[in-house]
Amino acid sequence: xxxxxxxxxxxxxxxxxxxxxxxxxxxxxxxxxxxxxxxxxxxxxxxxxxxxxxxxxxxxxxxxxxxxxxxxxxxxxxxxxxxxxxxxxxxxxxxxxxxxxxxxxxxxxxxxxxxxxxxxxxxxxxxxxxxxxxxxxxxxxxxxxxxxxxxxxxxxxxxxxxxxxxxxxxxxxxxxxxxxxxxxxxxxxxxxxxxxxxxxxxxxxxxxxxxxxxxxxxxxxxxxxxxxxxxxxxxxxxxxxxxxxxxxxxxxxxxxxxxxxxxxxxxxxxxxxxxxxxxxxxxxxxxxxxxxxxxxxxxxxxxxxxxxxxxxxxxxxxxxxxxxxxxxxxxxxxxxxxxxxxxxxxxxxxxxxxxxxxxx
Amino acid sequence: xxxxxxxxxxxxxxxxxxxxxxxxxxxxxxxxxxxxxxxxxxxxxxxxxxxxxxxxxxxxxxxxxxxxxxxxxxxxxxxxxxxxxxxxxxxxxxxxxxxxxxxxxxxxxxxxxxxxxxxxxxxxxxxxxxxxxxxxxxxxxxxxxxxxxxxxxxxxxxxxxxxxxxxxxxxxxxxxxxxxxxxxxxxxxxxxxxxxxxxxxxxxxxxxxxxxxxxxxxxxxxxxxxxxxxxxxxxxxxxxxxxxxxxxxxxxxxxxxxxxxxxxxxxxxxxxxxxxxxxxxxxxxxxxxxxxxxxxxxxxxxxxxxxxxxxxxxxxxxxxxxxxxxxxxxxxxxxxxxxxxxxxxxxxxxxxxxxxxxxx
Numbered sequence: 001x002x003x004x005x006x007x008x009x010x011x012x013x014x015x016x017x018x019x020x021x022x023x024x025x026x027x028x029x030x031x032x033x034x035x036x037x038x039x040x041x042x043x044x045x046x047x048x049x050x051x052x053x054x055x056x057x058x059x060x061x062x063x064x065x066x067x068x069x070x071x072x073x074x075x076x077x078x079x080x081x082x083x084x085x086x087x088x089x090x091x092x093x094x095x096x097x098x099x100x101x102x103x104x105x106x107x108x109x110x111x112x113x114x115x116x117x118x119x120x121x122x123x124x125x126x127x128x129x130x131x132x133x134x135x136x137x138x139x140x141x142x143x144x145x146x147x148x149x150x151x152x153x154x155x156x157x158x159x160x161x162x163x164x165x166x167x168x169x170x171x172x173x174x175x176x177x178x179x180x181x182x183x184x185x186x187x188x189x190x191x192x193x194x195x196x197x198x199x200x201x202x203x204x205x206x207x208x209x210x211x212x213x214x215x216x217x218x219x220x221x222x223x224x225x226x227x228x229x230x231x232x233x234x235x236x237x238x239x240x241x242x243x244x245x246x247x248x249x250x251x252x253x254x255x256x257x258x259x260x261x262x263x264x265x266x267x268x269x270x271x272x273x274x275x276x277x278x279x280x281x282x283x284x285x286x287x288x289x290x291x292x293x294x295x296x297x298x299x300x301x302x303x304x305x306x307x308x309x310x311x312x313x314x315x316x317x318x319x320x321x322x323x324x325x326x327x328x329x330x331x332x333x334x335x336x337x338x339x340x341x342x343x344x345x346x347x348x349x350x351x352x353x354x355x356x357x358x359x360x
Numbered sequence: 361x362x363x364x365x366x367x368x369x370x371x372x373x374x375x376x377x378x379x380x381x382x383x384x385x386x387x388x389x390x391x392x393x394x395x396x397x398x399x400x401x402x403x404x405x406x407x408x409x410x411x412x413x414x415x416x417x418x419x420x421x422x423x424x425x426x427x428x429x430x431x432x433x434x435x436x437x438x439x440x441x442x443x444x445x446x447x448x449x450x451x452x453x454x455x456x457x458x459x460x461x462x463x464x465x466x467x468x469x470x471x472x473x474x475x476x477x478x479x480x481x482x483x484x485x486x487x488x489x490x491x492x493x494x495x496x497x498x499x500x501x502x503x504x505x506x507x508x509x510x511x512x513x514x515x516x517x518x519x520x521x522x523x524x525x526x527x528x529x530x531x532x533x534x535x536x537x538x539x540x541x542x543x544x545x546x547x548x549x550x551x552x553x554x555x556x557x558x559x560x561x562x563x564x565x566x567x568x569x570x571x572x573x574x575x576x577x578x579x580x581x582x583x584x585x586x587x588x589x590x591x592x593x594x595x596x597x598x599x600x601x602x603x604x605x606x607x608x609x610x611x612x613x614x615x616x617x618x619x620x621x622x623x624x625x626x627x628x629x630x631x632x633x634x635x636x637x638x639x640x641x642x643x644x645x646x647x648x649x650x651x652x653x654x655x656x657x658x659x660x661x662x663x664x665x666x667x668x669x670x671x672x673x674x675x676x677x678x679x680x681x682x683x684x685x686x687x688x689x690x691x692x693x694x695x696x697x698x699x700x701x702x703x704x705x706x707x708x709x710x711x712x713x714x715x716x717x718x719x720x
Contacts, residue, residue, distance in 0.1 A: 012398060026382060
């Protein structure tokens, strides 16, 4: 089979030109007679890769100079522990906003290390919106406030950046990072697992304001201390060189595509088109409040769930892969990250309309 | 340039057939129309990869049924923290044997969480041997005893498995794992970073006796708790799918090559040949006690260090790459893991003899 349109929520599609480049570079990268998988992270060739990746990422997101860019392992899930261990003292209060499955997981892990105050919660309407900032019940003395910028499972994205004043704002942006420009200066820490818009699973992007470094609890394992990454260029131990290199190729690809302003235009068009098709139909529906609908993850249900399996089978046969919703919620989900071309959205909409005509 | 003989200590060479297979599988793996980098870890196709990798690894090392095989991230360095956090109580005594740079690093991290007793130490002779077991000063009540089975930098390998009785024996085998058969039943925990004999950096192999699971300290981050990996098939969070898949290809390659008995024969021949060439010369030397010489990492120095740069330049020009010793010790080091063919050793020896003739 040739390449399909891959709607996987993550690990997700990687741009075709990046895959072509990976193939080209194996087995002989840069004329060195070896692949990038087989090279020391301390070689000048790899250090150049790492430096270029950071520079490109900084350029894409306009990361201010007083922020460090780190590349630990462990994905967003390890950040659920690293954030409280680095920013709070034992028993200190921290604020979390609960908007879905991923913020719930972050809260569960943080609760082991801190006193978590749920400042706002949208479980009353099945996590289909982001609570308005006015109503948040923030603590006086929270070490930080944590949000999940985009809930991958329910497809809910923040339509605003909360104003937390002097309290550092921390955001899990795993499934929205690099999808549009972002005012990094509003955040204390931004983190993201790679496997949506950055590259293969196995590396994590952390952007941290430098004044928040060096505050880890005394018994924090070294590899869970942001300062260790900051001081070593994320090379205090052997980093995942291949994964880092692919992330660098993705950053280069995004720059070549015109940067995040251009990427955001396409992403907005893709998302609006798909939501419009869902809303125009009585066969498909998406329950998320309109201003909070994610540009990256578009869940939808069929009016007759008995047709789900048939929908998925026929979609797969039409080259539209991985449309099944998360196992915790069922239904469908189209994850349409940067690597999903607009033609993939058009193909999906065409298929959905045809399926509705045949089965509604 | 075509493929070179790559003597990198790690990330190290990967067998050519494995690289060919990786190239073949991008961009269309198993006819799915996507690469393995782009597929959910919860897909049946990837779960089959993970299960096969575990089964092949179990077969290669004859892992007994009362051991779990785990694949965390973070490399051996994260294990330096995970071992004490999972096996010891705060302030409890643990025994470590210090035979070089890597055991020193393990000790430094463990000392943050436990009372470390150095049961034996070969720093008196610049880490060129493993102290005889008779003289070890073990604690009565150590939670475990930790060794580094092969010191990658000085090229020192244990010629025996210590008998620790009821005290669990823990070994960092990053640079010796899969180089020869191993009696796993003698260990409580074996761990290894992937980037020598397993695959690309970014995944870790942990083999743990099941009775040692579930004892992590209460404030251990979830992703540092062995039990979490055991209960979830190492998928409590998104694992590095591509890296795991490559590790599986390497295991398959080793099985096809006849398993570890066959691999060990080749490795022994490669190492003996290289040490013999060094010993036969008065121009090259290796300081390690003969019975402790590593099969995987062969450090050597030139009698005139002023020729080091010339040696490295000419070696590289002859297609013999990455022979520079570790920055902490200088000199040369040939890392000759499983992926280094015997022809590479022959080429290196030929080059060394020719260089000696021209420059001695």
